[in-house]
Every structure is written in structure tokens, then in C-alpha cells.
Amino acid sequence: MEYNCYLCNKTIKTGEKFTFTKEGSVHLDCFISNKRKSLDESRLEYLRTLSLILDYELTYLIQLLSLRTDDKESQELVRKRITAIEKESGETTNLIYNL
Numbered sequence: 001m002e003y004n005c006y007l008c009n010k011t012i013k014t015g016e017k018f019t020f021t022k023e024g025s026v027h028l029d030c031f032i033s034n035k036r037k038s039l040d041e042s043r044l045e046y047l048r049t050l051s052l053i054l055d056y057e058l059t060y061l062i063q064l065l066s067l068r069t070d071d072k073e074s075q076e077l078v079r080k081r082i083t084a085i086e087k088e089s090g091e092t093t094n095l096i097y098n099l
Contacts, residue, residue, distance in 0.1 A: 006023045006024045017062070050096050053092050054093060064082050
């Protein structure tokens with residue numbers, strides 16, 4: 001599946017960190033940079049913390065997506081972890097979006 005970043009209008013390539021907001025898909029860097037411009041100085045440290053958390057979550061998700069196994073039990077475990085980290089990164093994205 002191919003997505004375009006709604007901020008820079010470039011295609012999001014396989015392996016790039018991105019997330020989804022109400023506006024659509026967005027590169028992580030574009031999302032954080034754009035949010036930083038609209039925030040008061042007093043909220044920037046919180047944004048930095050959230051952006052680091054989201055970066056870690058997306059890094060983990062990319063690694064999980066590249067994990068290959070033929071074992072059914074292992075495949076199910078990986079699928080469950082992907083679902084869980086997608087939920088967590090979605091929650092972090094929403095916290096950033098609503099700053």
C-alpha cells in the first residue's frame with residue numbers, strides 16, 4: 001500500500017517512519033516539525049518527550065514488520081505485538097496531535 005504525506009506531499013517509502021492523524025498519513029519528522037511551529041515554548045519539552053516515545057514505537061513496529069517466521073505460533077505472537085504497538089503509537093500520535 002502506498003501513502004503520501006499530507007504535509008510534504010511526498011510518497012512515504014517502505015521503512016520510513018510515519019503515522020496517521022485525522023488528516024491522513026504523515027512522515028514522523030514532518031508531523032513533529034509542523035507541531036513544533038504551532039506550540040508555545042512551555043509545551044516544547046512535552047512534545048520532545050512524546051516525539052521520542054513515538055519514534056521508539058515506530059522503530060519497534062518497523063522491526064516487527066520485517067520479522068519473518070514460518071512457525072504459526074511465532075507468527076501469531078508477532079501479529080499480536082504489531083497490533084499492540086500500532087495501538088500504542090496511535091495513542092501517542094493523538095497526544096501529539098491534540099497538544
